[in-house]
Amino acid sequence: MTDIIPLVSAAYSDRLSRRTESAIPEVWNLLDEVKDPEIPALSIWDLGVLNGVEQQDDEIFISITPTYSGCPAMGTISDDIGRVLSQSGYSRFSIKLLLAPAWTTDWMSPEGRIKLREYGIAPPENCQQGACQKIACPHCGSTNTETISEFGSTACKALHRCQDCDEPFDYFKSI
């Protein structure tokens, strides 16, 4: 497989600075334990869902942004955040769902893209509204691939097939 040079989007660097400049980095780090229930290789940070961690007095305020409108994972993610916080002794916290700005795959972390590929899912390409023709196969790296369906096992993925190694694979759609 060819070397992958992760490109950092402007949207991602905004998120990153919110994390690196935070007064409570330990809470951000703690929430790395919360994974996407459908793609357990990705933390909610990697996925771009975790967007704010703040503290006022003794209360922690968490902001998360839903991926797709009908994504059934958001309930589980909120529950998991609550559990991780409680287990670490944080008793007062609230979780807020942010609708705007709308979640975009540009928020995904560069590490998340690599983890996604290693997990067998082609990471989102930076192209306009999924008009990408050349999606690299996560198994062999070939770009000789075709779309089978715009929707795969979940709303965020499309189904593709590699014409070199003949393997079908999920592509995490750019949105």
Place this chain on the structure above:
Amino acid sequence: MAEVNKQAIQDYATRLGDDAVVIGHRVSEWCSKGPFLEEDLALQNVALDFIGRARMFYSYAAELANDGRKEDDFAYMRDHREYQNLLLMELPRGDFAYTMVRQLLVDVFNLYYLEQLQQSSDETLSAIAGKAIKETRYHLRRSSEWVLRLGLGTEESKKRAQTALDDLWGFTHEMFDLDALEQQLADAGIGVDNTSLQAAWTTQVKSILEEATLIPPEDEWKVKGGREGYHTEFLGQMLNEMQCVHRANPGLEW
């Protein structure tokens, strides 16, 4: 800018929720009946997008109502006369061609509608539109590809697509109507002026139909009434099925 009360925005959000939940439920009826596995999955994902959209609109309506009701009460505890969805959304799913032709008509409409709603001075409506429009672009890509495939496919698929189009066309006019509530909200910069969308919708739909060698029907008949709560017999039947579990077990969660 005209003053608009909270009730008006609540009613507006509720009917947008009605549109989304009704079409979402119709699409979800294809579960395990799709023509092949990938298409079955795709239909369920589209249905989920619409149902998620309905949840956002209903949650906002519940927040504005501030009377203890939640999103579920809006979806499950209102009767068909209280539903204000467009009639086009409630028509039975029909055959696969019927479903895909309707999706095309609805997706093109949603594309232009949500583009405008994104400009709303109401932050929540604008945020919901901003989220939904991204999904609508995917829906439209898929429905327009299917309509091309059906129109250019076999004699049978073309015949079915054309029949669906002829049956559905008279229900499309309602999308471009504006009642007093919508007029008030459009004037206030909160809602969308649906009448302004018709030209762009017609051009885009007709160009896809032309490519699919389907014939756009003449404007011979029009049916409307959904926004006033006058529905076809099919909505009541659909709601019966959709609401029965919740009504039999009120307040149940899992």
